[in-house]
Amino acid sequence: MSQSSVQPHLLIVIHSLGGGGAERVAADLSAYWVQRGYRVTVVTQADAGTDAYALHPKVRRHALGTASASTGKLGAVLLNIRRVWSLRRIIRRERPTVVLGMMTTSSILAVIAARGVPCRVIATEHTHPPSQTLSNMWLRLRRWAYPQAAAVVALTSGTAQWLEEHVPGSRLTVIPNAVRWPLESIEPVIEPPPRQGRYRILAVGRLHPHKGFDLLIRAFEEIAGHFPDWDLVILGEGDCREALQAQIDEAGLSERISMPGRVGNVADWYVQSDLYALSSRVEGLSNTLLESMASGLTPVAYDCETGPREIVRNGIDGVLVSPADDTEALAAHLSDMMAHPEQREAYARRAVDVRDRFSTTRVMALWSNLFEAR
Numbered sequence: 001m002s003q004s005s006v007q008p009h010l011l012i013v014i015h016s017l018g019g020g021g022a023e024r025v026a027a028d029l030s031a032y033w034v035q036r037g038y039r040v041t042v043v044t045q046a047d048a049g050t051d052a053y054a055l056h057p058k059v060r061r062h063a064l065g066t067a068s069a070s071t072g073k074l075g076a077v078l079l080n081i082r083r084v085w086s087l088r089r090i091i092r093r094e095r096p097t098v099v100l101g102m103m104t105t106s107s108i109l110a111v112i113a114a115r116g117v118p119c120r121v122i123a124t125e126h127t128h129p130p131s132q133t134l135s136n137m138w139l140r141l142r143r144w145a146y147p148q149a150a151a152v153v154a155l156t157s158g159t160a161q162w163l164e165e166h167v168p169g170s171r172l173t174v175i176p177n178a179v180r181w182p183l184e185s186i187e188p189v190i191e192p193p194p195r196q197g198r199y200r201i202l203a204v205g206r207l208h209p210h211k212g213f214d215l216l217i218r219a220f221e222e223i224a225g226h227f228p229d230w231d232l233v234i235l236g237e238g239d240c241r242e243a244l245q246a247q248i249d250e251a252g253l254s255e256r257i258s259m260p261g262r263v264g265n266v267a268d269w270y271v272q273s274d275l276y277a278l279s280s281r282v283e284g285l286s287n288t289l290l291e292s293m294a295s296g297l298t299p300v301a302y303d304c305e306t307g308p309r310e311i312v313r314n315g316i317d318g319v320l321v322s323p324a325d326d327t328e329a330l331a332a333h334l335s336d337m338m339a340h341p342e343q344r345e346a347y348a349r350r351a352v353d354v355r356d357r358f359s360t361t362r363v364m365a366l367w368s369n370l371f372e373a374r
Contacts, residue, residue, distance in 0.1 A: 008037075008371070010029075010040045010098050011096035012040070013100065013106045013109065016051070017042075017046075017048075017051040018046065021284065023053055023102075026053075027054070040059045041094055043061075044061070045063070045065070048061065062090055064087065084113050087109055088113040095117070101121070101122065102126070103125070103127075104132065107152075108123070108142055111148050120373070124152070128282055128305060130162065131210060151171050151172075153370070155177060155285035155306075156174065160173075176285050178358055178364070180291060180294075183267035185268070189263070197229065201232045201273070203233070203235070203278070204235045207240040209240065212279035213240065214247060215281075217232070220232045222331040227338050232257045235269060244259065271295055274297075276289070277330075278301035278308060279302055280307070280308075283304050285311070286308065286311065289312070292351075293312075296351060297351065298319075298345075299312055299318040300321060301318065303323075317354075319337065
């Protein structure tokens with residue numbers, strides 16, 4: 001394809017460009033390939049008013065206006081038929097070389113909408129499927145659609161293994177997220193408070209049950225009395241804010257645990273922290289874990305079913321905690337790192353290897369192989 005005189009055209013299908021890991025990957029992929037001579041089009045159901053990530057100026061954007069939630073089964077069916085036909089019109093008009101579906105439902109819609117059009121359709125899974133809540137209709141459609149795709153991309157080998165067992169016939173490949181390095185600063189900018197001789201555990205993510213911040217707060221509560229000069233900061237926003245704040249208040253730790261919200265200058269927080277905690281019950285491939293390690297932070301992460309074990313080299317550049325919901329185990333491993341600065345610093349020196357292991361060059365070479373396969 002790269003040798004052809006015809007300019008290759010990548011069309012990315014995603015629900016929105018609101019905050020999230022897959023949305024950020026879509027923005028990164030589109031910018032990377034448009035700068036390498038591809039035509040790139042991003043098709044979203046939501047309009048630009050919901051965007052958290054800006055697209056490269058040369059990337060074309062189509063908003064289908066089909067993001068509204070449906071009411072009832074019939075409404076859902078009709079809305080999805082409308083989504084397919086709207087997307088199919090664009091695919092037939094644009095004639096892309098590659099159609100890339102980002103996440104489950106967008107991947108399924110892309111496979112259906114591109115039927116009969118001469119292009120490669122690539123589906124992607126950005127979360128570990130057992131942690132998703134999909135209706136039976138979408139589960140059945142995935143079992144039908146993924147084997148029709150030219151390839152199905154999983155972020156981790158664990159997810160690829162699950163798909164091999166549960167969606168047979170899929171042509172699977174594993175491509176991790178690239179680590180963003182160095183991290184740019186965007187709005188909102190919230191400066192970390194002065195350290196004044198204190199130490200900081202940092203956690204970053206949506207305030208959602210999957211992220212296990214309730215477990216992290218409980219673990220910190222167990223050890224806070226032994227480490228009076230350490231604080232915990234949780235960056236992010238979400239539906240669990242009130243419940244988490246109530247948990248902090250009940251533990252009497254509102255002076256030691258803070259939740260400043262979503263920040264655009266997270267790089268400053270990584271640099272001005274001493275330890276990174278990932279307490280997720282489930283993960284795809286954690287962008288924040290990659291970023292924190294690239295920033296020189298030692299991670300203490302739950303060894304949940306997929307994700308952290310493919311980033312953290314246990315006992316070399318960080319700590320994996322099992323089982324993945326045991327607060328006593330998390331507390332013990334956090335306190336061990338808090339009490340041993342030399343070990344913490346040795347792990348941190350090796351953690352920055354993720355800049356090479358998950359570099360944009362390496363990851364985009366994998367995408368290139370996929371886009372340009374015959």
